[in-house]
Amino acid sequence: MRAVFKRELRAYFQGALGFVFIAVFYFFTGYYYFTYNLLGGTADFARLFAMLFSIVLFMVPILTMRLMSEDRSARTDQILLTAPVTRAGIVWGKYLAALCVYLLAISGTLVTALVTAAFTPPDWPVYLGNVLGLVLLGGALIAMCMFLSGLTESQVIAALLGFAATLFLFLTDALSTAFREPWLKSALYYLSFSKRYQPFTYGLLELSNTAFFLSIAALFLFLCSLTLEKRQAG
């Protein structure tokens, strides 16, 4: 797992992807912090983190698009699957590398907290709850988009599949109002990432929401491993 992790992490920064991803996050973090907090004169981070929710949804597919599809197109999966490494090791190595880049990208929020702290003490528990929510959201989305990347050889298609999936998650709230069937409403409500994420922005740490994001991540990492197994089955 360590070898795969190191290679993937290095790959992000050998090209522009890692730097651009982090730069875009820093830009939007800075922009929203400036407009909501500095101009608004508030130490409340709820709006900043609520806006970052949509940025995460649309940026994660770009982060993950090459993770699995590149190995299929370049046939480097042969190198990985014939090495004495487990499938889970391969999947975790790639996942943790993407998660690391994501954590670096959202570290911009720490800068905003420190700048705020220079003027007035922020509500640290609420801030940390927000960060935890953003980490859990990103962790679940990275796993999901990484699985989608494993379904195709094309990085572009992998990104499009990721966008389609995140767009669906973005629209689940609106969709839930469009249906009358109670079971469908509750299913969409249950799947709604934004409803699961919102309590974190209020500083509420609910076990069910934490478990939801962790379960989504675990489910898609498992499916990713199954994708590799299916490829080995020919």
Add this chain to the structure above:
Amino acid sequence: MIQVRDLVKRYGDKAALNGVSFGIGAGEVVGLLGLNGAGKSTTMNILTGYLHMDSGSVKVGGFDLLSQPLKAKAQVGYLPEQPAFYGNMRVKEYLNFICDLRGAARTRAARRLHVDDICARVGLEGMQNRLVRNLSKGYRQRVSFAQALAGDPKVLILDEPTVGLDPSQIQDIRALVRNLGKERTVLISSHILSEISELCSRVLVLKEGTLVADDSPRSLAARTRQAHKARLRVQATLEEARAALEQAPGNPKIDSLGTLEEGTTELAFTLDRGLDARVEAFKALAKAGLPLLYTYGAEPSLEDIFLHLVGRAGEEEA
């Protein structure tokens, strides 16, 4: 070192491998032959753990590929038919990654020595800082060879190692395989049968997923030798030679092949099966007092053997 029992692999309705069994001992260099679609790459992919088998068993270095996959895979270095690289990596970086994957030479000093040693073996000195994607095809093949050697695996599986290379590169790679074969078990597939004949002490022939031959090239030649045919060079005119050879038993058939040396005649001489054409030609010409300068027995090439085996297997099935 490699034990394969009743290997079966199906792609949908088509059986790619149909109960293939063989064993390869330590230090053997074995060739795997077959027409396209015969199951060579499938066999190799299964032995390396890249593909799963439907049934059967594979042991590498005593480790079962199903129950102890990591230990079995650690014994094998694999050169795929199409070299696979992360193009944005440098040669040294790529080999370090493969060493990391295989858990080889963990300390920095040991790693540097190991990578330098591998590069020296495959002729990559001075290329370690080059980007893999910028290398020529021959050098990429060397990098692929180098990654197969990372971690000093006891078994090397080489899928078409010289395909697409120029003649000079082919010679280099063959010399490399010959050297590696002195200390490792090697299974090599190739379409170039002279290459297999030159490098391997044993040949496995696959046809439509079934093993149709498993023997040394010499034994296979003996099985397919056509002793009733010979090519002769006689110091005589065509008429003199023909008159003498027609006295031989077994319904002699004599065809002129022209003249390659002044004052001699080149002939194709065929008798009924069961007779040795070289012996009978010698006797008949000696009796007529005609000097026999050369006899070329019908020693089959590996191409002949291969086509004979594949063809005969086809007839038997029909």
